[in-house]
Structures are given as C-alpha cells and as structure tokens.
Amino acid sequence: MSGALARERPTTAIVIFALLLTAPFWLPYVGGYDALATRVLVFGLAAMGFNMLLGFTGVMSFGHAAYFGLGAYGAGLMLRYVTSSTMLAVVSGTLLGGLAGSLFGTLIVRRRGVYFAMVTIAFGQICYYIAYSWNSFTGGFDGLRGFSRQPIDLGFTSIDIQGNGTAFYYFVLLIFALAAAAMGLILRSPFGRTLLAIRENERRARFLGIPIERHIWMSFSISCFFTALAGALYALLNNFADPLGLHYTLSGEIVIMTVMGGMRAFWGPLIGAAVFVVLEDTISSMTVNWMSFVGIIFILVVLFFPRGLLGMLKRRDAA
C-alpha cells in the first residue's frame, strides 16, 4: 500500500459515515438535534482542513479562524448583497477565505515554528478588527445579519434547506463528504507524501529536491480553502456571520479539536470537533465556565493519550 494513510483502516471511515448518515434518526434519543450535528460537521471540516497543515505537513497555524471567518463573511455578504444562490455564496466564501490564505501564505512560508504561528495570529486579528470596525458593510460588532440560506435549485425541483433542518444537515454532510474525499485523495497522492516528508524531516526533504517553501505554501493554501468552506457553511447554519468567527480564540479552539481528536489520524479532528461541540452544548447549559471543563479534558487527553482520542482507540485495537 502507499502512503501513511494506508494504516488508516477503511472501517473507521465506514463507521463514521454510518453514524453521520443515520444521525437525524438516532440523535433525538440521546438528546441531540440536527443543528448540533451540523455544527459538528462544520467544525470537523474546519479542523480537518487545518490538520492538513498541522498533522500532515507539521506546520502550526494559530490563525485559521481568519479563513473560517472570511469564509463566513464571504458567503453572508454574497447572500445579503448580491445573489440568492446558496451554492454561489458557498463558493464565494470559500474563494474569499482560500485566496486570502494563499496570498498571505506567500509572505510567511519562509518563517518557521513559533514565528510562523505568530504571524498567522496577527493576520487573523487584522481580519477581526476590519470586520469589527467596518460597521456599514459587515455589521461591525453585532455581526452580519439580514441574510438567510436559500432553497437549492436543482432545475427539476428545489430543496428547502431553510425551514427543514434535516435537509440542511444532509446538504452539509454531502459537502463534508466531498471535501473529506478530496482531502483523502490529496494526502494519498505523490504531492501528499511530500507533505509527510516535510513533516518528518525538512532537511531530508530539501535534499531530496522538494521545494519546501512552495509545498508548505500549497499545503497552507489548501488547508485555508477547506477551513473557509467550513466557515461558509457556518454562516448558512446560523444565517449570521460573527466577527468572533475571525477571532484567535476560535483559532485556538480549532487547534484544541484537532489535537484532542488526534492530529496523526485522518478522522481525528472530526472526533475532536464532535467531543468539543457536544461538551459545549451540554455543559454550557449548566455553567458559563464550560470552557474550563473542555480545558481539563484537553489536558488529560494530551497527558495520557498524546495521539488523541482516535489515536488511543487505534492503539488499543492494535494491542
């Protein structure tokens, strides 16, 4: 077999998709609801996109909220001012966040480690303050309102994803599945293996003749596009784009989801996102300090299961 993903057993993907496809049927019995499941998918996609960079290229960004937020604003602004096409809004948001990431990436790929992480935070905060200050266009601190997701027009019929939360969940699941397939194919390709090479040993990779900076830039850009796609879907989920979606606290949450779930496992970030979102939903109804519980769990995971929740399950399996 080829690539480190060969160790990724197909059963994991089958179990995950079986659970996701049937979620609207079993969720109500465990106290869940469609919008919660959609949130899991959205943040799972954002974290999986981020993990292309962290887990599979070995490069840390603390500013992925910027691309998530730009994706949300891109989709929201399109629906509010330009079009009534949901798909066009999703594409616009993805392009806005993805292209912003690609452009910014050209400036920073020569930085490494903590310097790289620092400039990514800075860029995120610039985006945050622009959205925060530009009241007339972005809605400022109150966020962007006044748009809503529109029915998907398939020509012969149209699907109402606004009134019907389950339909919207399946709409997001379809996009999630396509994005996950694309990420999987990228990681299994020769290009994907050069990213693993850079993660494993940058010096060796350079002396094989891999142009390190260009490949890190490509990985960063691809990662930004997927995270921006998640942001666009998030705007549709809430019919709202929030400047906090650009803030570095969300960047930190994306990192937490990824590391908690397992950054060396393809599906790890999705598991991390599910745990994070469900904890947020259940504990925040009991206490405003829900984040401290997430923090405790995060610390326990890092201390005792450094490969993350999914990594832990796999090792137990192998043993």
Add this chain to the structure above:
Amino acid sequence: MSFLEIRNVTKKFGSLVAVSGVSVTVAPGELRAVIGPNGAGKTTFFNMISGFFPPTSGDILLNGEFITRLPVPDRVARGMARTFQITEIFPELSVRENVRIAVEVAEGMSRHFWCGAAARARVDARVNEIVTQSELMPQAGRLVGELSHGDQRAAEIAMALSLKPKLLLLDEPTAGMGEQETHQVAGLIRRLHRNSGYTIMLVEHDMRVVFNLADRITVLDQGRMLADGTPAEIAANATVQAAYLGNAE
C-alpha cells in the same frame, strides 16, 4: 577527465578560515574519501559541495558545469545526492514509503495530485529495485525509526539512490556505529561502487573503512589540503602520519 572538480575553494566564517584553498579532482566512477582530524574542515568542505552554503572564493564544477552557487534542488537535478552524519530519514514512515517519496520526487511527480496505474506500477518497480539494491527487502514494511543504525543508514542511502545520482556524497556513513554495523554499511558502499558504478565521495572518521574502500584519499588538516593520493601513498606519507594517523591510532 574529471567528474567533480573543486578549484581552490576557501570558506571563512567571520575571521575563522574553515577551509583554505583546497583543490580536488574526482574521476567518474571513483570512490574518493576525505579524511582529517576533528576541526580539519571536512564537513564544511562537504557542505560547500552539496550546496548547504557557497564558498567564500573558489569554484566547484560538476561534469564541466559551474555549480558553485547553485541551490540544492538544482544540484540534485544535476545528479548529486547526499546523506548526513546524523541519519536524515522519515522516521514514522516505512522503508518503502521513505524510498517511494524519493522515487516520486526523482520522477518529477512531487506536485502530482493523482497517480495513474501505469505511473504507480513504474514507481512500485523502481522502489522494489532500490530496496533490493540497498539490501533492505526484509525490513521494507517496517518504520525506519524502529530499525538498527546500520539499516537506517542503508535506508538513507536508498533514498539517495532513488534520485538516480551520478555523484553520491556520504557524510561519515559509519558514524557512531559498532563493529558489525560498520561492516554492513561499508560492504553496502563497496558493492554500490563496484557493481553499480556510482561515483562516491565520502567523509569518514573510521580509518579502516577508508583504507579498505577508497580509490583515492584526500587528507585535510586545519582547513588545508595535506595530501592526496591512493590509500598506499597516504599510508606511506610522513606528513599525514604526523598530523593524523599518529594522533588517531
């Protein structure tokens, strides 16, 4: 006829002269060893040839072409591959994956997002050929990070071979190895040289390895070239004995 020609190279780090006016000519198919006591400038010399940094003055020619200031990927494209004193591998990937990455890069596929069946078959065949050539077939499926020193070095050499190098640069290939592993790696280098005809330049500390392997030996001391000749000539050279062999043995 020279394959690698180093003309009067000097490298200064501030006021420290690490390498001073060294000239070496390597013929095609030759196995050249560079030796010298600690601080002789061997590694600096090596790094200039492989493109880690350019010399302060002097020229380096590969196959008649000036490569003095070419960046690493361009040198690799012209047939130069190297290994490191501290083994540089992809520890969490298997031997096969390590070699596969190198082969794909050498095949110009490093920016391909898709690998068709024909290309995959070609890469698979080449990976098998190299894993066999570097005598790692029994360990092919294991993570490189879990292998012995000697096998890790063989894996690193395998990656270098994947680049179809005309010139193989080995920086202390047996550094830190025990008797048996040194023997294993030296044997591998000898067979690659004799059977496959690679031009090899290596920096080495272990004298027995050098005298048994090399066609010609260059001795550096305090940044200068002390001697250059066949192993027999070097062994008989009084200056070398005083500077190096006397201290080392």
